[in-house]
Structure formats: C-alpha cells, structure tokens
Amino acid sequence: MRVFIVEDDAALRIEFERMLSARQGLVLAGSAQNMADARRLLGQMPCDVVIVDLGLPDGDGSDLIAWLNRERPNATVLVSTVFGDETHVVRAIEAGARGYLLKDTTQAEFVRSLLAVHAGDAPLSPQIARHLLKRFAPAPSASARRSSSHGPQAGDLTPREVDILNHVALGYSASETAARLSVSIHTVTTHIKRIYGKLAVHNRVEAVNAARSKGLI
Numbered sequence: 001m002r003v004f005i006v007e008d009d010a011a012l013r014i015e016f017e018r019m020l021s022a023r024q025g026l027v028l029a030g031s032a033q034n035m036a037d038a039r040r041l042l043g044q045m046p047c048d049v050v051i052v053d054l055g056l057p058d059g060d061g062s063d064l065i066a067w068l069n070r071e072r073p074n075a076t077v078l079v080s081t082v083f084g085d086e087t088h089v090v091r092a093i094e095a096g097a098r099g100y101l102l103k104d105t106t107q108a109e110f111v112r113s114l115l116a117v118h119a120g121d122a123p124l125s126p127q128i129a130r131h132l133l134k135r136f137a138p139a140p141s142a143s144a145r146r147s148s149s150h151g152p153q154a155g156d157l158t159p160r161e162v163d164i165l166n167h168v169a170l171g172y173s174a175s176e177t178a179a180r181l182s183v184s185i186h187t188v189t190t191h192i193k194r195i196y197g198k199l200a201v202h203n204r205v206e207a208v209n210a211a212r213s214k215g216l217i
Contacts, residue, residue, distance in 0.1 A: 001118050002029040004047040006038045006064065007080070008057050012103070016051060016080075019107055026114065034058045039067060047075050049118050052097070054081040054088055062088075062095040069096030078117045080110075089128055098203070099123040112175060112185065120196075121189055122203035123173065130171035132205050156198050157216060164191045166217050169208045 003020055005028070007013040013031055020028045029047040032038035035058050042050070050068060054061035065077050078099040079092050089100060099117040101110060102125045113123035124132070157165070167177040174192065178185040196202060199210040211217045 001025060001049060001114070002027050002047040003114065004029045004038075004042060004045075004050045004075075005031040006033075006035075006050065006056070006061065007031070007053045008033045008055070009053070019111065023111055026111070035061070035064050038064055042068070042072060042075070047072075049076050049078055049114055051078050051080050051114075054079060054083050054092060060091070062091045062097075065092060065095040065097050076117050078113060078123070080105075084125070084128060089132060093132075093203075100128050101125050102128065109173070109175060116174060116189055119189065119193070121174070121192060124204060126171045126173050126176065129168075129173075129204060133169060133171060133208055157195065157211075161191050161195050161198075162216060164188060165195055165207065165211050168192070168204050169211070169217050 003026055005013055005016045005020075007016060010033070013033065017028055017031060020026045029045055030041050032041055035056050050072075052061045052065055052068075056064070061079070061081070065079075068075055068077055076099075077097045078101065079097045080101050080103055081088065081092075082103050083089075084102055092100060099113055099122055101113055101123065105113070105125060116123045163181065164177060167180065172180065174188045175185050178188045181188070192204075192207075195207055199207055201207045201210050208217070
C-alpha cells in the first residue's frame with residue numbers, strides 16, 4: 001500500500017514516515033507540508049491512501065480532500081487532525097474523506113485504520129463516531145418502533161452482524177468491538193463489509209441510519 005502524508009508538523013510527519021517504514025506492506029509514496037506541495041506531488045505520483053491534516057498553513061485540508069476526490073479518485077483519504085468539532089468533521093467527510101482519526105490515536109490503531117480504509121472500511125475515532133451518529137441519526141419512525149417492539153426484523157443480517165452493528169452504533173471502533181466480542185479484528189471488519197453490502201451503504205453512519213430505519217437496532 002502506497003501512502004502519501006500531508007502534515008505541516010515536521011515532528012509528526014517524521015513519526016508517520018517512521019511508522020510506515022517499520023511496517024511491512026506499507027510504502028511511503030511521499031510527503032508534503034502544505035496544500036500547494038501536496039497537489040504538485042500528488043499530480044505526479046500514484047498512491048493508494050493519503051493521510052491529510054486539516055489545519056494546513058495555506059488552507060483547509062478539506063479543500064485538498066475535495067481536489068483529491070476529483071483528480072485522484074482512486075486514492076482513499078484518511079484524515080489525521082486535532083479538530084474534532086462538528087464543522088471540521090462534516091466538511092471533511094462531505095469532501096470525500098473515508099476515515100477520520102484524531103491525533104491522539106495510538107500508532108497501532110493508526111496502522112490498523114490505514115489497512116481498514118484501504119480495504120474499504122471507514123475507520124473513525126470513537127468520539128468522532130459517537131459525534132456523527134448523534135448528529136445524523138434520525139428519530140425512529142412509529143413503524144420502526146413498533147417493529148422493534150416485536151423484535152428486530154433482521155432480514156439478511158445474521159445475529160452476529162446485528163450484534164456488531166449495535167457496537168458500531170455505540171461508537172466502538174473495530175478493534176474495541178473485537179475485544180468486547182472476543183473475536184479477531186479481521187472477523188469484525190469482514191462482518192462490517194458484509195453489513196455495508198447488505199444494507200447498500202458506504203460508511204458507519206449510513207449503516208446505522210439504515211439499520212435504525214429498518215428497525216434492526
């Protein structure tokens with residue numbers, strides 16, 4: 001997996017570079033400290049995942065994400081930032097970010113998130129997931145409440161998938177869900193991908209909203 005880093009904090013950028021160098025299967029495609037350099041370099045080299053800081057010295061990282069979504073649609077964006085407020089989170093996701101991590105994320109979790117976002121998952125820091133779910137989750141309809149009162153209408157979802165979806169709805173990360181259910185993180189991410197496919201959604205917020213509208217959770 002070729003990873004490009006956009007980070008203006010030199011110390012953190014070097015730490016990311018060391019992290020990539022130490023992990024087999026991850027390759028540092030390049031790095032930049034501002035939007036202008038990032039656009040110039042990313043226009044010349046292929047990469048699979050771009051780590052983007054939102055607080056860049058020459059603009060909002062969300063603008064770079066939107067540019068990547070247009071010009072490099074095959075590159076997946078993983079946000080790494082100190083900003084956990086609603087405005088930054090929503091803007092980045094609407095611009096095309098597939099994952100959103102705060103900078104207090106552990107290195108091990110960050111590597112897992114890189115692998116997950118490359119595989120099609122949408123990793124979010126737990127507090128970001130809880131924040132988004134609270135903001136976007138609609139109030140359950142009367143029919144959904146009636147359906148829920150008679151037990152979940154699971155459709156094609158297995159009991160394990162419903163269990164994992166409930167953990168997702170509570171804002172737990174894949175690794176936290178795996179620990180709570182005593183299964184491997186690979187098992188959890190595999191189930192999450194299947195849930196996305198069955199519900200025809202692309203991220204956790206959409207999955208939870210769809211499940212709630214169907215009375216599954």
